Amino acid sequence: MNMHVAMVPARLRVAVIGAGMAGLSCADRLACAGHCVALFDKGRGAGGRMSTRRMQTALGDVEFDHGAQYFTVRDPAFMAQVARWSARGVAAPWPVAGTGAWVGVPRMSAVVRDMAEQHDVTFGWHVSGLVRRDGAWFVSGECAGGGREQRGPFDAVVVSLPPEQAAAIVALHDLSLASTALAARSQPCWTAMFAFTEKLATARDCVRETGVINWAARNSAKPGRRGPETWVVQAKPDWSAAHIEMAAGDVAARMLGELGKALGVELPEPTVAAAHRWRYAMSSGSDLGALWSETSRIGICGDWLLGPRVENAWVSGKALASMMLETVEAAVA
Structure with a gap:
């Protein structure tokens, strides 16, 4: 599609598709610079792969961090951000996962929800495409009630989604x-979630790379968690890919057996046994950081542009915002 480069306004109106870590990080930087940002997400709340699943059961409400299990910190700017989350009580260290591991409190999604509260976010809105009209962008999608809408106009669009969906x-x-x-490819991941009426007979709070298990954790042992004994079990990428169309109930049954074998204990019948299929869980990453086109005024950010870590998503969002701000500064100079 041929486009000309129109005059860049000093104050951008930006649509961000995806209210996960990368999209919110980009929105933070743009809003801090005085630009107007609107975010759209198909979920019921902020999270992306940092989402938390909540279920009503006979044991009461139970929660599972069924996406990212923890995050680590290397980048100095991200370290400062984590310190702010810690000061606000929405993040805490979790040494069980390793030195420097952190989790959201009281659930993994707490940090992205904290970020989302600072922005105009429309949840339950599934973006299906973009429309270019009169030199501006309009976001087309389906709202929670099933109706189709267009939102706009916007001067630029940020797409913060897995590569397959972004494309x-x-x-x-x-x-x-x-x-x-x-050119990027995401690896799938089957995640199983279990709740028990009593604590399992093991002192271990996590399992790494055992059998077909890539990671398993006693979710209820994380800082700030309440409620019954809960476990999250994530299958290895190759197993997940080979069984991507397997029924969720069958996956849960298989992962329960694998968890018992990995822990070396006989597991009681769980009160909750469920499975979630992440079709786009992890990418091997690249060194691109973020993508931005001055011509189309479309940008893309996400962990897949750096590597499969929460920190990389945050860094990618900031990198894209910096590229966009350079365009504005050059235009008004």
């Missing part, structure tokens, strides 16, 4: 960005 959104408008996204 589908931008393909009609920026082939170069879409091609880069298509």
Whole structure:
């Protein structure tokens, strides 16, 4: 699609598709610079792969961090951000996962929800495409009630989604960005969730790379958690890929057996046994950081542009915002 570079306004109106860590990080930086940001997410709340699943059971409400299990800190700027989360009580260290491991408190999604509270976010809104009209962008999608809408106008669009989904959104408008996204590949992950009436007979709070288990954790042992004994079990990527269309109930049964074998204990019948399929869980990453086109005024950010870590998603969002701000500064200079 041919486009000309229009005059860049000093105050951008930006649509961000995806209210996960990368999208919110980008929104933070843009809003701090005085730009107007609106975020859209198909979920019921902020989280992305840092989401927390809540279920009503006979034991009461139970919660599972069924996406990212913890995050680590290397980048100095991200370290400062984590310190702010810690001061506000929404993040705490979790030494069980290793030196320097952190989790959201009282659930993994707490940190992204804390970020989202500072922004205009429309949840339950599934973006299906972009429309270019009168030199501006409009976001097309389906709201929670099933109706189709368009929101806009916007001067720029940020897509903070897994590469496969990002490519589908931008393909009609920026082939170069879409091609880069298509070159990346996400690995799937089956995640099983279990709740028990009593604590399992093991002192271990986590399991790494045992059998078909990539990671398993006693979710209820994380800082700030309440409620009954809960476990999250994540299958290895190759097993998940080979069984991607397996029924969720069958996956849960298999992972329960694998957990018992890994812990070396006979497990009681769980009160809750469920499984969630993450089709786009992890990417091997690249050194691109973020993608931005001055011509189309579309940007893409996400951990897949750096590596499969929560910190990388945050860094990617900041990197994209910096690219966009350079465009504005150059235009008004």
